[in-house]
Amino acid sequence: MTTLADAATDGAATPRIDRLGVVIAILMAVALALPFVTFRATRIAAGNGLRLFDALPPTAAAAVGAVLIAALVTAVANRRPSLRLALGALALVALALGAGAAGTHLTPADSPYARIAPGSGFWVGLFAGAILMTDAMVRLKLGPVGRLIALAVTVALVAGLLASGAWSHLSLIAEYRSRADVFWREAINHVILAGGSLAAAVVIGLPLGVVAYQLRAIRDPLINVLNIIQTIPSMALFGILIAPLGWVAANVPGAHAIGIRGIGTAPAFLALFLYSLLPMVANTVVGLNGVSRAVVDAARGMGLTVFQRLLQVEMPLALPVVLTGIRIVLVQNIGLATVAALIGGGGFGVFLFQGLGQTATDLILLGALPPVALAFAAAVVLDAAIEISGRGKA
Amino acid sequence: MIRPGLLLRLVVFTALIAFLAMPDRFAGLLAPLTDNGAPAIYNQGSLVSLTLSHLFTVALATSAATIVAVGLAIFVTRPAGAEFLALSRAAVNIGQTFPPVAVLALSVPAMGFGEGPTRLALFLYGLLPIFENSLVGLSTLPPAVVESASAMGMTGRQRLLKVELPLAMPLIIEGIRLSAVIGLATATIGSTVAAKGLGEVIVAGLQSNNLAFVVQGGVITGILAVLISDGFQILARRTSKRRGASPQASRPATDGQQAPV
Structure with missing residues (x-):
């Protein structure tokens, strides 16, 4: 009896579908459905959620959406860690650039008090992309030098985004600028x-x-x-x-x-x-x-x-x-x-x-x-x- | 024969109860810390009820975290959850670099002020040490023990309940201890987001420049943390003794170390 039971559970250990990938894909789908950014008339006013296509011009929204969907599909359908790492990273970059672009797109020229902040969809997407990357890095068994390089690249990317002014219309940066x-x-x-x-x-x-x-x-x-x-x-x-x-x-x-x-x-x-x-x-x-x-x-x-x-x-x-x-x-x-x-x-x-x-x-x-x-x-x-x-x- | 350590703890515990029951009797002791006739004993609420709601918040969050974290650890150490194992290890490592105060502060935009964000932050952060310790406990069992349990004809469920969980119990309890101590400290900070608790006394003292408030709030929370931590340690020692000679003692776990919050 035991051997039969064990055999059954062993069989379940190698399913055809990557269940972790399914979880990541569901998170990505939720991220796409939730508001991408929130718009507030003033710094502490109540927020108004805007979905991806309401927050960005159609081409930009389509580009961000396409990258997120590609990451979603990769999570379920492809087990190659290097590809998953690349798509996870790409999703994070798309989210970061998209949020910055939404800030620029939505800020009204005549109202300096309006604040645009990343919304729940952005954060869930960030979380999903980060899991996809972390899982890929675990599977790649990245050594200490590799991890240091990954950190350096991340720091350089964030510093580059901050320096380029791509995020300058986001509320967090506005908050920083004033102090x-x-x-x-x-x-x-x-x-x-x-x-x-x-x-x-x-x-x-x-x-x-x-x-x-x-x-x-x-x-x-x-x-x-x-x-x-x-x-x-x-x-x-x-x-x-x-x-x-x-x-x-x-x-x-x-x-x-x-x-x-x-x-x-x-x-x-x-x-x-x-x-x-x-x-x-x-x-x-x-x-x-x-x-x-x-x-x-x-x-x-x-x-x-x-x-x-x-x-x-x-x-x-x-x-x-x-x-x-x-x-x-x-x-x-x-x-x-x-x-x-x-x-x-x-x-x-x-x-x-x-x-x-x-x-x-x-x-x-x-x-x-x-x-x-x-x-x-x-x-x-x-x-x-x-x-x-x-x-x-x- | 009572050991001196235990005696000291009993004395401290009795003093704490006495202070909470009749704080005004101790006013003379704290009065030198106040200026201009400010009150020496916290007067904007009862210390007993603040202590109880503080403990209740911690107990609630830690119990919930225990159920979820042990459940997750069991899941990822079964064949069915094996593909989540490596990622969950990495996630716990990353999660523990997040400062609890940041987790607390970031819960506020999501939940508003009051008990909500504190309980959420306590629960989320409390998951990590319990999950990590349960994972170590369940995944480093001596293979011989698990194999002989299977050879005796135990099903997976019997093996889990009668062999694996009891063997991992001291480590799981150690995780719950860490989680409770971290929770107690985070709940103190929770007073800055309007959760009812002992942090209120410290915050009130800092705002009105009343050192007596700061010290009594600090000492009560400090004593509670030390006593609760000791209680769990005694419990963990009991469970590992009951199992007889413990291979666990030599097992690399968290070394009984913890991060203060």
């Missing part, structure tokens, strides 16, 4: 918060991890304390740190002069640093633990001192695991730095929470999309670095 100075200032704040706390965590966390690896007695208590810190919600930790830092600023001579305040960057930076310690310390310990005893003994036999052994043998071998810790920290800090705006710490969160306060969708997007993109890019780069550093090591 370009502040945007870049907060972008730098965001990067300093996320990157600076990472740097501090590497400088302190690596040695701490090495010490914890060598002294069993402090390892468990240290990791336990860091674990508890890690569990505290960011908004709570940001808030809790305001009181002691405010006290330090008021009572320690010189603290105020170097920028320590109760609210603002200081508590945010300290909180991000504290959060970063666990992945750094724990991964250093795990990485060093994973170095084979035989290698360490051989190094000792060669007459290397403890310090030489650590720097020349153990740390290089532990590098991939340590890099994994850095990846965790960087991705999480880019996200958490967004919350820092709540306590005056700056960063992209400034726009996100302002947007929430004004119910201005474009402003929310302006604050939410950059950290998403940054975190994603950081993950791709570090994943590639981890894979490359791990090559040829047991």
Whole structure:
């Protein structure tokens, strides 16, 4: 009986139709049916959805529609990963160019307040195209260098679209234009918060991890304390740190002069640093633990001192695991730095929470999309670095 | 014999309950943090009801996420769902690079203000750790165990319910723990989109420059997160003990690490 049942399920494992492709095709079809862009008379007025053929001149609409339908058909009917990758990418480009063209086409010459934003159809189509591409990349088993190239091409395409002015009539860009100075200032704040706390965590966390690896007695208590810190919600930790830092600023001579305040960057930076310690310390310990005893003994036999052994043998071998810790920290800090705006710490969160306060969708997007993109890019780069550093090591 | 760690947690839990039940008794403790005679205890709503609605939001979203994520993990580890396996792994990896606060903010245009976007964001983001852990648990079972279950004449369904799920349970519970902790933190941020919860106390404190509010909101959420996380950890340890010696302990999972939110 079992064998029969197994045979039946095994048979089902290789169906003729690609069911994932069917899901993608359905999403694409939904995307074509939903409004492609929304038109609003003013920045915060209610939106009015426009389908593809209402949003674009007929030829442009037909071109975008044709590309999306080609992607839809490929998803169902063709299993070649390279073709699926190409069609997925083409669909994303068509959506991006189409949305920009709709912005230009629909913006009335006499009404500078009108806002055109990508609609639900655009987002669903983007999602479907992204799945098609991701699936193709998984099947192509793209190596680290290939993934870095794909990222670089994506960044170049987006930068090119932004620079060319193809999107200049979209509301998100309008929102950016009206606060370009502040945007870049907060972008730098965001990067300093996320990157600076990472740097501090590497400088302190690596040695701490090495010490914890060598002294069993402090390892468990240290990791336990860091674990508890890690569990505290960011908004709570940001808030809790305001009181002691405010006290330090008021009572320690010189603290105020170097920028320590109760609210603002200081508590945010300290909180991000504290959060970063666990992945750094724990991964250093795990990485060093994973170095084979035989290698360490051989190094000792060669007459290397403890310090030489650590720097020349153990740390290089532990590098991939340590890099994994850095990846965790960087991705999480880019996200958490967004919350820092709540306590005056700056960063992209400034726009996100302002947007929430004004119910201005474009402003929310302006604050939410950059950290998403940054975190994603950081993950791709570090994943590639981890894979490359791990090559040829047991 | 009570271990010191457990004793400490009991003390902290009792203190939390005492504070929530009679916050005014603690006003003296928090008063030094206020200026110009501002109230030391949050006075724009009851702390108990805020705590309960915060916990309710998290419980609701995490339960829904558990059902869906475990279901999906079961589906992609059966022969019928095998073609979705590689993609779903990639999707979870990509999804987890999205900051939860961005997921929350992006739910607002879709759902409006209030509890809706918070629950949606909690649910969506909560899926990821549970799905990832269930997937690891279900796809790295020792082949010998699964084969001997089949050899005993178990059907696919029996094997799933009596062998695979129980073996994967500690990892699944670990995923639920991560999801609940992330949810608790995201629900705090949810107060900025008008969801009822403890973030309200922190936000009110920040807006009126009342440190006492900020600290009490922060400490209550912090303690809740640590206690809930501990509870799930104890549960996970129980289930892996009940299964006897665990090959799971040496299995690469999420290393018990989590990202704060």
